[in-house]
Amino acid sequence: MHEDIESVLFTESEIVAGIDRVAASVTEAYRGRDFTVVSVLKGACIFSSDLIRRIPIPLELAFVSASSYGDGTEAGELKLNFLPTNQEIEGRNLLLVDDILDTGNTLNRLSAALAERGAAEVSTCVFLDKPARRQVDFEADFRCFEVEDLFVVGYGLDYAGRYRNLPFVGALHQAALATS
Ligand code: IMP
Ligand code: MG
Numbered sequence: 462m463h464e465d466i467e468s469v470l471f472t473e474s475e476i477v478a479g480i481d482r483v484a485a486s487v488t489e490a491y492r493g494r495d496f497t498v499v500s501v502l503k504g505a506c507i508f509s510s511d512l513i514r515r516i517p518i519p520l521e522l523a524f525v526s527a528s529s530y531g532d533g534t535e536a537g538e539l540k541l542n543f544l545p546t547n548q549e550i551e552g553r554n555l556l557l558v559d560d561i562l563d564t565g566n567t568l569n570r571l572s573a574a575l576a577e578r579g580a581a582e583v584s585t586c587v588f589l590d591k592p593a594r595r596q597v598d599f600e601a602d603f604r605c606f607e608v609e610d611l612f613v614v615g616y617g618l619d620y621a622g623r624y625r626n627l628p629f630v631g632a633l634h635q636a637a638l639a640t641s
Contacts, residue, residue: 484515504560507617
């Protein structure tokens with residue numbers, strides 16, 4: 462285990478099992494319908510690339526980027542960096558995929574932005590859900606795991622840009638949170 466990690470919350474094999482379960486639900490929900498997976502950069506790149514390889518029906522892939530002002534563990538105001546092209550949005554069924562649903566601000570804002578630009582439908586899928594932290598009334602349509610109110614890293618999730626490459630999800634030592 463990485464020296465900055467205090468405990469592992471989800472191991473690699475638990476993650477595989479969680480993704481298999483959600484991929485099966487997504488497959489059933491979209492069978493017979495065209496849809497586009499819209500991966501929220503950067504955190505969802507690992508989850509979405511594993512997820513789509515377990516969905517055996519036709520889909521397209523697009524990316525969106527949003528960032529909250531301010532680094533670290535507190536979410537700030539959201540800035541939309543880029544969206545898919547109009548052609549990728551208009552009239553399409555979109556499945557927004559993010560690493561974690563925390564306050565809900567990111568997915569709430571992104572869903573509204575895509576709907577405003579003419580998406581036929583916007584649904585959401587998250588790797589982790591932290592309901593204790595919600596600030597807006599927003600729930601994901603699909604989720605792999607619920608987590609308690611704890612800052613987690615790995616499998617795409619970062620702290621100040623680091624730890625995205627860990628193959629498991631873990632909690633950081635207080636010392637690592639303080640010094641990074
Ligand atoms: P929300 O807008 O508050 O729902 O937060 C969404 C974003 O905050 C996620 O896409 C993550 O980048 C970040 N975030 C929230 N909680 C955590 C965490 O525990 N670890 C790492 N990043 C987090
Ligand atoms: Mg992040």
